[in-house]
Amino acid sequence: MEERFVDDGAGGAFLVRTEGTGPGVVVLHGGGIDSREYGRLARVLGERCTVHRYDRRGRVGAPPLRPGHDVEVDVDDLARILEATGARRLLAHSGGAFVALRAALRLPVERLALYDPAVSIDGSTPTAWFEPFRAAVAAGDVPRAMALAGEGADPDAALARLPMPVRIAICRVLLRTPVGRRMGEGLPTAVTEVGQIIAHDGPASAYAGVTADSLLVAGARSAASFGRVCDALAAAMPRARSLRIAGAAHEAINVARPAFVAPFADFLAA
Template sequence: MITSPDGTALRVHSIGTGPGLVVVHGAMQSGTSQLELARLLADTRTVHLLDRRGRGGSAPAPGTSTEVDDLRAVLVETGARDVLGISSGAIIAARTALAGGEVRRLALFEPPLAIGTSVRLDLLPLFDAALDAGDVPRAMAIAMRLAEMGPPWMFRLPTALLAAASRRMLTADDRTPLTAGRAHVRELAHALRADFAIVRENADRLEELAAIDVPTLLLDGTATRPYLRAAVAGLARVIPGARHVELVGLNHAATQDRAERGRPDLVAPVLREFFAA
């Protein structure tokens, strides 16, 4: 456990030997969602998989700045200076690179940076209302529309049908025994509020990230959602010297374990090359 500046305990799973690399996961994930990716890098790196707030019993973070403070604390405690940020975790990683001198090299995978109307931020009040009312299945259904989670045909279904599917998934997951490092889907659904807050706080602020002055790798899959590809293309335009790599045929799940539809075997070689430079 690592203690954040406000006293919150942060769980970090570490694997491997060599220079440190901190992985900051995205929405509907916990640190070990990238365990297979970590194992593929563990022969030359000590990979630290951070459980962001809202996983493992801690309350979700109130905003971007708190999670930036968390990541800075993890970097200081572990001595790591390289960071891989995934989805909303990539926004946190990018903001951390701007906040201080702890980050030496930065890899960002598909940060959901809203540009204009690219993200359905108008749905956020409906999501918040459903979560406040305790209707987690409906909140998840709205989240699918907002973030365009899953295959395109899924988030085009009526909200009632998506909510019914979410309710079945939650019921099945609630009955599944927890294994080490795993979080229940219900817990991750509540943590979505913090992820969406990060997206909202950083909407239309792409140009601010032009001040990132460390070597930066930008990754996106050619089969991912258009708004995510637009965000990565925008970052490639504004961050001086950033390297942009397109992962052919992969989508937003690419970094995750294979059981979560990821392809860590295709992502790891790109990361290995970048962080070895």
């Protein structure tokens, strides 16, 4: 694996980890986690592509969020990563897919692959949980904030239907794990990022200007809203198609079993 730093233009730098061989692909991680959770994905996809991973702003070791941060700052950061790596293909997950889709409106992206895109189309993103979530983060109540974030991610999941005290107890256990601790650390950044997703709610036609070849994928076991968003975007974007992966849940891209990665590799290595 090769590591390099890419200047952020404001005295900071992004650490970019590169591995594999083939066409260059930049991976954009989801919200609440960082690029470390995509190590297995990078290894499997790296058999056919050169994979570049970096942490978006607000993560430990990455530049901080800027005052008045909005998604266009993330797009500007991605532009620097693309310039430094020469990559023109993106694979993005959840909240990272929102950044990638906004980027594809104005950056030289040739191929765009999204998994479970956290993009709000005509009110598809639930919002009732967001203000309680923001308040819990501000109060430092990390277990409650995590429980509310889980509800926001998939309101139809069995976990989201449990009583709040039970969900909080489960989150306390999760916070004892490395992944849980990283999720807890990322909550203040998640407030900003989710706020941007909600603020950019609108019709799918807002992305009709994305001309990159696009593969829009939802897990069959993920929240149903992801599939609906993929279908709506595919109908609006001129060179896009929508796909479901049977048996796949939201975290399937982190687990990165070869059968799951295969359709992404076929598309991105083409």
